[in-house]
Amino acid sequence: MLAAMPPTPDATAPGAAVPDRGRADACPGALRLHAADDGGLARVRLPGGLLTDRQAMALVEAAEALGDGELETTSRGNVQLRGLAADCGAELADRLRAVGLLPSDTHERVRNIVASPLAGLDAAGNADVQAWVRELDARLCASDWAAGLSGKFLFALDDGRGDVAALDADVTLIAASDGPALLRLGRAAHGQPVEAGREVTAVLDSARAFLDALRGVGRKAWHLREVPELLPAGTAPLPAFAGAGAWPGIGALPGGLSVGMRFGRADAGQWRALVAASAGELRLTPWRGAVLPGAPADRLPALAAAGLRTEPGSAWERATACTGLPGCAKSLADVRADAARALERGVPAAGGGGLPVHWSGCERRCGHPAGQWVDVLATGHGYRVTVNGPATSAGTPADVPVDVTNEEMAEAVAEARRTTK
Template identity: 55%
Template sequence: MLAAMPPTPTTPPEPGEAPIRDRGDACPGALRLHAAADGLLARLRLPAGRLTSRQVMVLADAAEEMGDGSLSVTSRGNAELRGLRDGCGAGLAALLADAGLLPSPTHERVRNIVASPAAGLDGLGHADVQLWARALDAALCAEPRAAALSGRFLFALDDGRGDVAGLGGDVTLVAALDGAVLLAAGTETFRLAAPGPGTATAAGAPAGTATGTTAVRAALACALAFLDAAEAAGTGAWRPRELPAGQHPDWAAALARAAITAEPVPSSPPPAPPPPAPGPLGDRALHVLAPLGRLTAGRLRALAEGADEVRLTPWRGVVVVGPSADRLPALAAHGLVTDPADARTGVTACTGTPGCAKSLADVRADAARAPGGPLPVHYSGCERRCGHPHGTRIEVTALDPDTYLLDGAPVPRTALAEAVAAARTKPMES
């Protein structure tokens, strides 16, 4: 079940033109592993980042027995197992399937769904979009054509608090106060009418089910409309923003065909939010951060202890559902970030050397020494800046093992901490 990942050639576009993709995207998955410098890599799509406590324990065991002993949290709230040994593909797939983490082998790379991690927990927001995420996942897996989506196509489901609407989703749903839904697809935005009082729902269904059903149908209709447009364009586009000018989907027509009432509304890019601070969420959940996005097997088991479920977040954190605030000291003892004043808050980094052959420096070692500050900072081992967060941030990019680029100027590694400390305290454009 292990498939080699071919290179993904792209014909460089002229300025203002769409790229020509000669092959499908090479994003790794749970079945299509990537050969990295530190071993094989598996990327597990986790819609809304959700894991049961049993699934967390299974991943902890897999990390120890097959990989480097840790799990990485991605900027989409997915999970990566690194350092996997050769020949582990079939065993890993069986393990994941048994744990319910591989519901559709044909669709496993397209289950990219981020959702407000605190939805339904803290009294904020206008809908429990975590439930929408589960319904959308089921709808994607049930639609054969959806398997043709790129592994980079992203759905974002925001409960109205604005935490994930600015994360660059290709189809974004935002719950509105009046029960309606705002849908953004490409550069257009629509208001989906709230279901009427007579709309039937299944007996015992949670409040907002009719609204969620409409939202899910609309998201799937837009994804399929993108596939139609991409096929017609013939450029191999992975995401709507890559389609040639004049060949974008007729989103309104796609919604109408799905019998969804949608009204165009003015569109403006939502701001990317700052990472939420670690600490309690309401009275029955906690938010903690994984230092540099890594969760050791020990940290995973600590998170699972006494948890109803955990939710990995796009900010490389974890929402733990079930425990109260008195559990924070125990999680801090395992090295997790539980205090907003912790210098590790807001610090992210790519894999760097020795894990990535393209990296020019051991950026994780340097990021671990990052001084604290109000602005997020991301350390990259090369100009690709893999895994960088959205929104305002400080970019630190390796030029060679001993030199970084910061604010457009080269900085010696020996002076990097001081330069980052200064940069994290001054205003900066997104």
């Protein structure tokens, strides 16, 4: 049996019990649109966050023709279109198929694969995991049983630097500098060594074992972490980076450029600027940004002029927010507007952005980060600020909430982000 796990990120509140899923998930996809208050929402899965220039432009043109003209990236490196008409599904699907973004109608919601966005671009990783991404995606779509996975089930392919290994995926494959790759199941503290050449097979076998185990006990679950007792524990210690939450950063990097989008949302002009600056490929990151492999540093000024984030060290680093009002009726506030005002006050945490911070309009906390993070929850009369996740290294409890007004929020959030990890 695996060791006890911390509360699941999709529990309704910090410390809430893991639910026993009594229904199939309603996660949106490219073919199953979600009816939001601002219109239909489509989520297009992008394994590894990979987009060619042609595919990126097809998404921009679809957003302009069918939606609100903007695209937003998600915490899994996928893309969402919003403001869609209820009858546009067929045309959207045709546009996606034409550029290879909808290879399987039956499996499109389960193509949830994150990968180290800087893999192959610098010397920090141990493997170019893009080959794993392509193989896993193709075999996933070709496996009849895989259609039974939840649209929330996540695969992570880490090149050894520890970035996506910290995202609490259901199945994580970690490349090693010497020796075999390690397979981590859920939040297990240990991994399973994988024979060279069988890495993707091991990933798929683990996902299938999860579904088989659920059928064996007659239970429904969306995530492996919800039923850790049903799958074997690993035997090999994980590398020291696990849980560190490394991320690409912003600006000129070895092998390309990295830019950020405010709350992951960018308009058509900004997306066109990304395509113009790219060298043919974009890699969307789980941190709601984009890496442009091979793009030279002299293209940063044009990206900054378009309104994209190109300078590191600001309060906007790893700052996210749910949709909030007016797009979501469940929200108690226009959280993105409130969060933007707080961040624009220019009160960064010490050493740059500090802990990740996420604004939520309700207790569902949609899209919040993994690990330790600052939870800013709308209450209807202000916000409640909490450092969510494990206790700090100094042993201070991390879950003491502070209620603040909008005017007090910037300072309270900056202080919380300084919490020692």
